[in-house]
Amino acid sequence: VYRAFSASLKRNPGNVDSLEKIPFLPVEFFKEHRIYAAIGEPEMVFTSTGTGGMGTSRHYVASLSLYRESFLRGFRLFYGDPSRYCILGLLPSYLERTGSSLVYMVDQLIRLSRHPRSGFFLYNQEELAEVLIELERKNQPALLLGVTFALLDFAEQYPVKLRNTIVMETGGMKGRRKELIRNEVHEILCRQFSIEAVHSEYGMTELLSQAYSRGEGVFSTPPWMRIFVRDPYDPLHLLEPGKTGGIDIIDLANVWSCPFIATGDLGLLHAGGTFEVLGRMDQAEIRGCSLMVL
Known part of the structure; x- marks a missing residue:
């Protein structure tokens, strides 16, 4: 599929002599085609939520061990070893379906944390609040990773004062709440949890690596992941830093x-x-996967 796409743009290994000339495959192709280059059957097929009503992406993963190595190296790069934390996953819309790469990643992080209180929370918000209060009392470092709408719901119902807990949002509203810009979401969460910054995870079904933000919505990538911004009116032209455009x-x-x-x-x-x-x-x-700008 990628070879045919590149050929349609008259790009091939012979004339791609810089990163800027690499053709970037539109992410929508994962909805319409089997994007898979390995020999043999995939170990896993990750699927997207399909919240936009435009179909579901399918990512055929040849090696789960490669995915694990990618997300673990990335997590350790920015946050250290998972065993440092009690890891709490508030991912209701993801847990209610199969095939989520995010649930797979968080499940592995929970297992590696080895903390007896680590785990997933569906809609049992009262229990989650009790766990957070207990962890704060014990000065236990924790990571609360949640889908945006669920974190907002939880923060409104249980405004727990957090001092040892990283709050990390991902995944947007999933149609459950009115869309808010990222700054509005972070302002609400910071106020309700009495924290200075909200961390964010940027990932998607079609990627096996993640970028992280420790606040202010500014993301960093691991060394094997690189971001470019393309001209919205000329997708083959990459823009200089400081310009706004489509993310490649x-x-x-x-x-x-x-x-x-x-x-x-x-x-x-x-x-x-x-x-x-x-x-x-x-x-x-x-x-x-990302918040709208209104």
């Missing part, structure tokens, strides 16, 4: 599917390689 991603962990992905997300690239996710491109499907 190189993810070398995608070696058996496609490492070069053109997303529908609108972003701003900074000179040092960090980036911001500003919303969705015009005409792009509104999906759960």
